[in-house]
Amino acid sequence: MTIVNVVGAGLAGLSAALELGNAGVSCRLVSAQASERAQSVLAEGGINAVLDLMGEHDTLREHYEDTMRGGAYLADPNAVWGLVSDAPLIVRRLADLGVPFQQEHGAMIQRNFGGQKKKRTAYVKSSTGKVLVSALVDAVRRLEDKGVVTRAWHHELMDLELADGACEGVWVRDTHTGALELLGGPTVLACGGMGGLFGNLTTGTTTNTGNAAAIALARGVELANLEFLQYHPTTMPLSVKRMLVTEAARGEGGRLFALRRGEPWYFMEDKYPELGNLMPRDVVSREEEAVLKDPSCGGQVYLDMRGLSAHVWRTRLSDLRDEVRHYQHLDPAKEPLPVEPGIHYCMGGILVDERHRTNVARLYAAGECACAYHGANRLGGNSLLGAIRGGMVAARTLLDEDVSAQGRTQTRAAVSADTPASTNASLQTNTNDVERAMQKALVGCMGITRTQQELEAGLRSLEALPHTARVALARATVACALARQESRGAHQRSDYPHTSDDFRRTTVVRWQGDQPSIEFRALPEPRKEVPQA
Amino acid sequence: MRRVLEILRRSDAASQPHWQSFLYQTDDEQATVATALVELNEQDELHDVDGALAEPIMWENSCLQKKCGACAMVIDGVPRLACDTRLDSTRHERIRLEPLRKFPVVADLLVDRSVLMRNLAQAGTWLESAAELPAKRWDVAYEASRCLQCGCCLEVCPNFSVQNAFGGMAAMVPLARLLSEAPADQRRALAASYASAVYGGCGKSLACRNVCPANIDIDKLLSRSNAAAIWHRW
Numbered sequence: 001m002t003i004v005n006v007v008g009a010g011l012a013g014l015s016a017a018l019e020l021g022n023a024g025v026s027c028r029l030v031s032a033q034a035s036e037r038a039q040s041v042l043a044e045g046g047i048n049a050v051l052d053l054m055g056e057h058d059t060l061r062e063h064y065e066d067t068m069r070g071g072a073y074l075a076d077p078n079a080v081w082g083l084v085s086d087a088p089l090i091v092r093r094l095a096d097l098g099v100p101f102q103q104e105h106g107a108m109i110q111r112n113f114g115g116q117k118k119k120r121t122a123y124v125k126s127s128t129g130k131v132l133v134s135a136l137v138d139a140v141r142r143l144e145d146k147g148v149v150t151r152a153w154h155h156e157l158m159d160l161e162l163a164d165g166a167c168e169g170v171w172v173r174d175t176h177t178g179a180l181e182l183l184g185g186p187t188v189l190a191c192g193g194m195g196g197l198f199g200n201l202t203t204g205t206t207t208n209t210g211n212a213a214a215i216a217l218a219r220g221v222e223l224a225n226l227e228f229l230q231y232h233p234t235t236m237p238l239s240v241k242r243m244l245v246t247e248a249a250r251g252e253g254g255r256l257f258a259l260r261r262g263e264p265w266y267f268m269e270d271k272y273p274e275l276g277n278l279m280p281r282d283v284v285s286r287e288e289e290a291v292l293k294d295p296s297c298g299g300q301v302y303l304d305m306r307g308l309s310a311h312v313w314r315t316r317l318s319d320l321r322d323e324v325r326h327y328q329h330l331d332p333a334k335e336p337l338p339v340e341p342g343i344h345y346c347m348g349g350i351l352v353d354e355r356h357r358t359n360v361a362r363l364y365a366a367g368e369c370a371c372a373y374h375g376a377n378r379l380g381g382n383s384l385l386g387a388i389r390g391g392m393v394a395a396r397t398l399l400d401e402d403v404s405a406q407g408r409t410q411t412r413a414a415v416s417a418d419t420p421a422s423t424n425a426s427l428q429t430n431t432n433d434v435e436r437a438m439q440k441a442l443v444g445c446m447g448i449t450r451t452q453q454e455l456e457a458g459l460r461s462l463e464a465l466p467h468t469a470r471v472a473l474a475r476a477t478v479a480c481a482l483a484r485q486e487s488r489g490a491h492q493r494s495d496y497p498h499t500s501d502d503f504r505r506t507t508v509v510r511w512q513g514d515q516p517s518i519e520f521r522a523l524p525e526p527r528k529e530v531p532q533a
Numbered sequence: 534m535r536r537v538l539e540i541l542r543r544s545d546a547a548s549q550p551h552w553q554s555f556l557y558q559t560d561d562e563q564a565t566v567a568t569a570l571v572e573l574n575e576q577d578e579l580h581d582v583d584g585a586l587a588e589p590i591m592w593e594n595s596c597l598q599k600k601c602g603a604c605a606m607v608i609d610g611v612p613r614l615a616c617d618t619r620l621d622s623t624r625h626e627r628i629r630l631e632p633l634r635k636f637p638v639v640a641d642l643l644v645d646r647s648v649l650m651r652n653l654a655q656a657g658t659w660l661e662s663a664a665e666l667p668a669k670r671w672d673v674a675y676e677a678s679r680c681l682q683c684g685c686c687l688e689v690c691p692n693f694s695v696q697n698a699f700g701g702m703a704a705m706v707p708l709a710r711l712l713s714e715a716p717a718d719q720r721r722a723l724a725a726s727y728a729s730a731v732y733g734g735c736g737k738s739l740a741c742r743n744v745c746p747a748n749i750d751i752d753k754l755l756s757r758s759n760a761a762a763i764w765h766r767w
């Protein structure tokens with residue numbers, strides 16, 4: 001019988017395991033750490049779905065259009081239509097699993113989020129991700145009890161086992177014993193984003209190293225859109241990381257300002273009267289960057305939450321307030337909070353089609369490690385949705401293709417630890433000095449606004465480093481940014497400030513010989529039922 | 534700021550533990566025990582206070598902002614999260630780090646906490662059908678969803694051990710969520726689990742309440758769960 005591997009146990013992995021397990025298919029849920037430690041638990045603001053609970057006549061079409069526009073028309077229209085169409089059912093199912101979505105007077109409510117004109121984001125205070133994970137962990141536990149899902153805690157991905165262009169399984173290492181093992185079977189990768197390439201400068205976890213993407217690249221899997229790196233406009237430096245201030249702070253009325261010649265200047269409201277502080281993140285971060293560079297603005301941006309009512313603080317943002325008080329020794333209800341843009345989300349990753357297939361047969365990807373729904377910039381609240389839906393769709397596709405299809409169920413049995421590993425453990429590890437040099441090169445050229453000169457210099461520094469899979473991934477990332485000679489969404493080039501129709505294509509990167517090779521690939525045509533964006 | 538971290542080390546479960554000290558200096562007033570461990574391990578070569586070359590320090594971490602429970606360890610005798618323990622919270626120069634003692638040690642500060650999951654599995658911590666969440670139980674369901682599964686509470690619990698079935702607060706909290714929203718036909722089964730996995734074994738000293746790094750309102754969850762599972766007031 002086929003046993004499916006799901007690698008990664010955040011929301012995408014949990015969702016895939018749930019779908020497979022409910023279909024009665026055995027699955028191994030493999031993860032470097034327990035689900036409670038996954039980056040998904042950090043998600044604060046919420047999950048988007050058109051439920052139209054707020055009397056605003058919200059429609060699927062608007063969710064679709066906001067997502068496409070937010071992503072600067074670089075996302076697969078069919079995938080996005082699928083995403084927004086499935087969202088209402090997904091959120092209702094989550095409520096059935098016991099997620100206590102925010103309520104008022106006994107009825108569920110939704111909040112505003114960036115890049116969207118309607119209140120479409122379902123949430124639980126500012127701990128949405130944690131609460132979703134708790135509910136899904138329990139749901140998967142039920143399948144563990146039935147024996148259909150088995151957990152491999154503390155196992156990290158070391159390599160993919162490929163034969164004839166298909167995935168035969170994954171090599172994993174038990175981080176407690178050091179033992180290597182080949183787990184045979186079709187595989188869903190759900191390892192989270194590759195933000196770890198940038199080290200301490202992100203809002204994410206130390207576990208999401210980017211190794212999974214590096215391994216995939218090294219094994220010939222196509223990656224895409226690596227240049228689209230989301231800088232979140234409101235982060236605070238914490239020692240050895242950046243801490244997010246949820247977009248919900250602005251959704252509930254928080255306002256960005258700078259002191260221009262000593263006077264508060266609410267620059268987003270000034271420049272964008274309609275959406276103001278809730279413009280998509282790429283726009284807000286860019287405006288902040290401009291303000292930070294403007295000598296009359298004092299080099300600091302603040303988030304002003306003094307106008308939020310006591311009711312909002314108590315019922316919807318109490319956890320944010322506690323956190324800011326704890327780490328910054330400042331009460332955001334009384335004092336403006338200094339913030340700055342920080343690396344937050346990778347729109348790019350392992351390229352999948354709308355059914356979450358990679359270019360390698362029997363290998364699927366979902367969640368933040370996959371490039372699926374977000375185009376050039378992700379809307380807040382769409383990635384929890386994308387992770388849960390991605391896991392579900394990857395599992396369904398896999399069930400169609402690899403489990404029910406006769407003759408394809410011949411999976412190599414798992415072999416034990418002493419099999420000579422095709423795994424080359426040095427494939428992914430950098431020594432500390434190489435890692436530091438790599439991060440320095442990346443940070444130096446992959447800022448909010450980029451130039452050819454800086455990118456070329458960054459690439460040269462990376463090429464001078466010892467060849468590891470991580471360095472190769474860093475080179476591929478910079479190569480994507482160099483090749484895209486335009487400005488779009490989260491990729492801004494001061495030397496190519498305009499958006500160009502010629503580049504309304506997916507940047508596909510694969511490793512060839514000893515370097516990254518880039519191709520711009522046409523987007524799929526929207527199917528008949530998909531609205532014209 | 535100058536701190537000496539005294540770390541109880543062993544390369545694997547079988548080897549004898551020994552103390553090794555590391556000097557850490559920083560200007561960062563926000564620096565935590567986690568900061569120090571990250572930065573010590575990031576050095577090209579790690580040396581102890583005596584200048585001897587040392588292996589990287591094994592410990593578990595992930596979010597570095599007290600939201601994932603990974604970095605729980607015993608700090609100056611108290612179970613805490615390394616990323617929630619500022620170095621300037623003590624005036625002493627020496628800070629002692631030991632692994633959580635209730636779990637099998639893997640190496641250094643890294644422990645195997647899979648017993649947490651085993652206990653929850655044994656207690657049947659899941660819903661069999663759609664949740665029924667009355668509005669008045671919303672805050673219980675929310676509060677109970679916050680458990681980090683860090684294990685700090687078990688460290689101070691006189692009744693918990695890896696060998697027995699009593700799950701302590703780390704099992705009580707997730708069960709409280711299910712009790713708050715159990716569909717009618719699952720209530721009896723969950724109440725029975727609660728009685729055997731939690732209520733029966735708990736001495737109610739509430740030592741656990743003071744160490745929970747998530748500040749979970751254990752009193753509220755206990756009284757609600759007792760009312761439902763023991764006194765059948767759903």
Ligand SMILES: Cc1cc2nc3c(=O)[nH]c(=O)nc-3n(C[C@H](O)[C@H](O)[C@H](O)COP(=O)(O)OP(=O)(O)OC[C@H]3O[C@@H](n4cnc5c(N)ncnc54)[C@H](O)[C@@H]3O)c2cc1C
Pocket residue numbers: 007008009010011012013030031032033034035037038039040041042043044045046047128129155156157190191192193203204205207208209211212244344345366367368369380381382383384385387
């Ligand atoms: C601070 C913060 C706030 C956010 N807020 C929101 C929000 O409000 N709304 C929203 O929609 N999105 C939000 N996001 C984004 C969203 O949380 C993530 O994109 C999403 O949770 C990713 O889920 P995932 O399952 O793909 O990955 P993750 O949750 O990152 O899980 C990755 C899993 O893979 C495992 N893993 C990683 N590497 C390996 C390896 N090499 N081998 C084996 N296992 C591995 C990990 O242990 C983990 O189990 C936020 C992100 C952050 C950082």
Ligand code: SF4
Pocket residue numbers: 689690691692693701702734735736737738739740741742
């Ligand atoms: S109240 Fe006492 S016995 Fe009960 S779980 Fe807490 S520490 Fe353990």
Ligand code: SF4
Pocket residue numbers: 602679680681682683684685686687702703706744745746747748749
């Ligand atoms: S109850 Fe508190 S201390 Fe115990 S595992 Fe949960 S979060 Fe940790």
Ligand code: FES
Pocket residue numbers: 567593594595596597598599600601602603604605614615616617
């Ligand atoms: S690393 Fe997540 S709680 Fe400390």
